[in-house]
Amino acid sequence: MGQTQNLFTCKANSICDGNWRLPTRKNESWRYTSVQLLEKANYLAQPFGPTRESVEPSIYTIPKLDAFQLVFVDGQLNAALSQLTQLNNEKGVIASLFSEANKNLQQIIRSAVNSCVDLSKHPFALLNNNQTQEGVYVAIEKGVRLEKPIQVVNLTTERESEYGVAPRLFVDLAKHAEATIIEHFLSIDEEQNAFVNGLTELQLAEGSRLNYYRLNFEDGASRHIAGVHANLEDSAYLNCFCMSLGGSLKRFDVNTNFNGAAAHCELNGIYLPRGNQHIDFHTCVEHAVPRCSSEQNFRGIVADSARAVFNGRIHIHEKAPHTSAHMNNRNLLTSNKAEVDTKPELEIYTDDVQCSHGATVAQLDSEAIAYLQSRGIELSQARRMLSFGFINQLIENLDHQAMTEYLRPVTTEFFK
Amino acid sequence: MLSINNLHVNVEEKPILKGLSLEVKPGEVHAIMGPNGSGKSTTGHVLTGREGYDVTSGGVSFLGKDLLALPIEERAREGLFLAFQYPVEIPGVSNMEFLKASVDALRSHQGLDSLDAVTFMKKAREACKAVKLDQAFLKRGVNEGFSGGEKKRNEIMQMMLLQPKLAILDETDSGLDIDALQVVAEGVNSLRSDDRAFIVITHYQRLLNYIEPDFVHVLVDGKVVKSGDRTLALELEEKGYGWIESEVA
Known part of the structure; x- marks a missing residue:
């Protein structure tokens, strides 16, 4: 554990300085989602005793999907349930826990982390840097196509007192590498007192292809705030699908940075809050270079007194001609008390682009x-x-x- | 079986049906013809219970029940079926799932158990075959991306599966080529029986070459102005609706 913390101390010491504050609703990107309730609980990851060892794999196993499973319980790897070694032994694959990385790999990880995320804009990513106790690093070597998906399971249990976990994942695809990653979040006790603060970074080198699924299925009173940040180099392809249901508060920032020309990303998502649940998706696609394309489709059904937020931003820079960017957000409200705040944002600083964005809030088709x-x-x-x-x-x-x-x-x- | 008695219906406060009466007995096939805007489609919609149709006077009894007092789904369960002129697309809901829910709802009403998946699939495949609809359509979203002809055949396929007591075909022939028209007509003809009736709503007599009606009614300005046998349809084709309209006026 000591080693892991060292990975970050140089990068993110502002929390230690006491400068870190929970974002308030005065902050535009947190306008519709209040995180003040975290103040009462201790949102910092705390050292706690041993985690539960006996977990029934059927809880998280996806039938018909033959995958390398990495199973974390309350933030700690359950080695017996996981196939980390098998994954690492796969040809052209390097897979390691941050804490188990050898000196050489430690250096690689240290220079990789936070390369996809702008910490100045994402306070919880900063918090993750300070709080994380474990992370997974997966690299796929040049031209290697990993057929078998990697399923990273994060389970949370009910513990004696409120606790935080800060899962961390870094995926590093070399040129023309291909992989499928599933991040799967589940709660295994009915009562929940976990605060999950995840940070995932996806580095896609030239011509690489990644299918990324994120299932945020924790239920009960669990809270989950996370960021997925991707860098795409020339002709890279990212297919990202997120689905969120359950829990009391969920917030996801999905950011794609086009660093190389002719790359393509698809960001799709589903959110289904009900009861008093709150689910917030913030997406941002930075079209910084020419000839990239992005497609976003997010759909939600908001029931009971639940609330959903969708904020989709497409930012087309001056040096990004021939961009194609489309975003669509559709919502259904099934109750008078349900609320959705949807805000598509399109900022264009160049001519010769093809763009569309739309958001609808409607009832079922009579x-x-x-x-x-x-x-x-x-x-x-x-x-x-x-x-x-x-x-x-x-x-x-x-x-x-x-x-x-x-x-x-x-x-x-x-x-x- | 069906008795429409002096029915008056407004749509958005505008009178559309102005005293429609019609008697349909088991085993009969009735054709309702008429110019655009005469109230043909309104007749079909008001019978199935679609919203936005305001019955101001008159009544309809179906198999001894007050049809207009029944909710939409009850009418279907009692054996009424409308083949829509413009079937709605429902992406994300597979045709198969939709048909199973429908068949089970009707069976439950008759006190029968739900069909098991295998038996249902067999019946669904047979119905597809009967209207020359590829089985792949069962897996697709309801009417999603279907061509006009495929939508119409999908309607007839549902009719074959649901085996209604009274089927109303609302301009099922519109937009169909001859081959599709024949397929539709064969479907209808195969269901003709002594205890089942049909109302065929059409603008053209073409369909009636394939589905021979026992009675032809001409609807003008919201009521039946002339009834006869199938020679009336032929006469209409020859002389046009203007002939009837001037004769009535």
Whole structure:
């Protein structure tokens, strides 16, 4: 553990200086999401006793998906449930915990971390730097295509007192490397008192391709604030899919920086808050170089007294002609008390671009309801089917059939 | 089976049906023809219970029940089926899932258990085959990206599967080429029986070459102005609706 902390002390010591403060709603990017409730709890990761060892793999295993599983319980790796060694032994793959990295790898990790994230803009990324006790570094070597997906599972349990975990992942794809990573967050006790503060960085070298799935499924009173930050070099391809449901407060910042020409990213997401849950997605695509393209599709259904926030930003720099950037955010409200704050932002500083952005907030299509009813289907069932269909459109289009088959029943179950 | 009695219907406060009456007995096929705006489609919609149609007077009884008092889904469960002129697209909900929910709802109403997946699939495949719709359409979103003809065949496929007592075809022939028209007509004809009735709403008599009606009614300005056998349809084709309209006036 001592070694790990050393990795960061040089980079992020402002917290130690006592300068770090929780962002308030006066900060524009936190305007609709209050994190003041964290103040009461101690949001700092605390040293705590041993973690639970017996965990049933069926909780997190995705059927039909043959994956390298790295299973963390309350922030600590459960080696018995994980295939870290097998992954590291795979040809062209380097995989290591931050804490277990040898001297050479430590240096590599030290120079890699925080290269994809702007710490001045992301206070929780800074906090993660200070608090993280463990991280995973995965590198895929030049031209290597890793067929088998890597599933990083983060489980949280109920502990004696409120606690924080700060998971960390760095994915480093060399030129023309290909991989699939699934970050899977789940709670395994009904009562939750975890605060998860995750930071994921994705470094995609020229021509590399990454499928990145992030499933934020913790439930109960758990809170989860995280950032996914990607750098894409020439012709790199990132396909990112995030799905969030459950928990009391969730906030995700998904940032893509185009550093090389002709790269492409797809950012898709689903959020399904209900009860008093709050889910916030902030995306930002920095089109800093020419001929890149980005597609964003985010959909949410907000029920009961829940609240959702979507803020999608496309920033097209002066030196980014021939950019194509499209963003679409669609929301359904199923209750009078539900609320969504959606804000698409488009900033363009060059000519010759193709852009579109749109956001809608609507109810279910009454014509479609009537069509289902006209075939004998009950109104309540018709509503469920249409809600499911609205979300399922994004699930059906996933690259991995196993992911579609895993998430379809999760979604069906949600609308029961 | 169906008895429409002096039905008056407003759409957005504007009278559309102005005293429509019609008797349909089991085993019969009725064609309703008429110029655009005469109230043909309104008749179909008001029978199935679509919103936005305000019945100001008159009534409809279906198999002894007050049809207009039943919610939309109850009408379907009682055996009423409308093949829509413009079937709605429902992306994300597969055709198969939709049909299973529909078949099960109707079975449950009849006190029958849900069909098991294998039996259902077999029936669904047969229905597809009957209307020459590739089975791949079962996996696609309901009507999602279907061509006009495919949507119409999908409607008839549903009818084959649901086996209604009274089926109303709302301009199912519009936009169909001859081949698709024949497929649709074969579907309808294969379901014709002594205990089932059809109302075929159409602008053209072309479809009636393939589905031979027992009665033809001409709807003008919201009511039936002339009824006859199928020779009336042929006469209409020859002389146009202007002939009836001037005769009535």
